[in-house]
Amino acid sequence: MQHTLKSPITFDGTGLHSGKPVRMVLRPAAAGHGIWFKRTDIHLGDVMIPAIYDAVERTQLCTRLVNGAGVSVSTVEHVMAALAGCGVHNALIEIDGPEVPIMDGSSVTFVRGIVSRGVRQQASPVLAYKVLKPVTVAREGASATLLPSDRMEIEFTIDFEDAAIGRQAKRLDMANGTFARELCDSRTFCRRADVEMMRDNGLALGGTLDNAVVVDGHNVLTPGGLRHSDEAVRHKMLDALGDLYLAGGPLLGRYVGDRSGHSLTNTLVRTLFETPDAVRPILCPPEIAARLPGQGLVWNEIPHVA
Numbered sequence: 001m002q003h004t005l006k007s008p009i010t011f012d013g014t015g016l017h018s019g020k021p022v023r024m025v026l027r028p029a030a031a032g033h034g035i036w037f038k039r040t041d042i043h044l045g046d047v048m049i050p051a052i053y054d055a056v057e058r059t060q061l062c063t064r065l066v067n068g069a070g071v072s073v074s075t076v077e078h079v080m081a082a083l084a085g086c087g088v089h090n091a092l093i094e095i096d097g098p099e100v101p102i103m104d105g106s107s108v109t110f111v112r113g114i115v116s117r118g119v120r121q122q123a124s125p126v127l128a129y130k131v132l133k134p135v136t137v138a139r140e141g142a143s144a145t146l147l148p149s150d151r152m153e154i155e156f157t158i159d160f161e162d163a164a165i166g167r168q169a170k171r172l173d174m175a176n177g178t179f180a181r182e183l184c185d186s187r188t189f190c191r192r193a194d195v196e197m198m199r200d201n202g203l204a205l206g207g208t209l210d211n212a213v214v215v216d217g218h219n220v221l222t223p224g225g226l227r228h229s230d231e232a233v234r235h236k237m238l239d240a241l242g243d244l245y246l247a248g249g250p251l252l253g254r255y256v257g258d259r260s261g262h263s264l265t266n267t268l269v270r271t272l273f274e275t276p277d278a279v280r281p282i283l284c285p286p287e288i289a290a291r292l293p294g295q296g297l298v299w300n301e302i303p304h305v306a
């Protein structure tokens, strides 16, 4: 069945790129509502932004959603991953600025907030999108593929020059609380040279060593080091789950990303829906619903970070 939040949950933080304080409130919503953002700092015109793939504006650094009136919200991927991974299908996300707060650069704060407050079962079955045939997109040495599967699986490979990251590969079935247990605390990462370039362009003004893993050659500059030896590829899988949730519901399929990112994953989802007979919405019977991300989540298995 579909689920929403039991009660509103507030997160206060900072926008990664703007560096400004932002308050985000996740609110319960009716069955069939889906996930929507609402800009509460704008008082004129259409301030509702749907969390759907065709509202994504192409951008390399993060996932930005824009509505028909040009009102946008950026860096939605980590909260979308948390909602997908906790099995929340309906929510209204109020936000008083243009960016989701970055928190610690992972989804763990959102996951702990959602799970500690609890989710509520609703009276309608989950609508999932079943991948029926392989779809693949590629660009500049990167590729992203969706293959048919009766569950949600994510497989990712990255290959970075910096020895602190290097080549990492991982594959996980998202059933049984895997997202919360294995992925949700893995932080966004970047190279020191990229941070300097972003700062010069007025980006990442809220970026600190507290909300990103910064690497330079062999060295991890972030105090305390890595949370997992392969934290980087785990974070890419987290991003993929969040970006894939913009299909409008859970996907039943196997995602294979090779050095892909937000923009390519979005192109993949668009291609999936544009390709005839590649995907079909289904009302999940119990045996399929039991394998969706968010089912089988155990509070004690969610990482606790300082």
Ligand SMILES: [Zn+2]
Binding pocket: 077, 078, 188, 235, 239
């Ligand atoms: Zn990310």
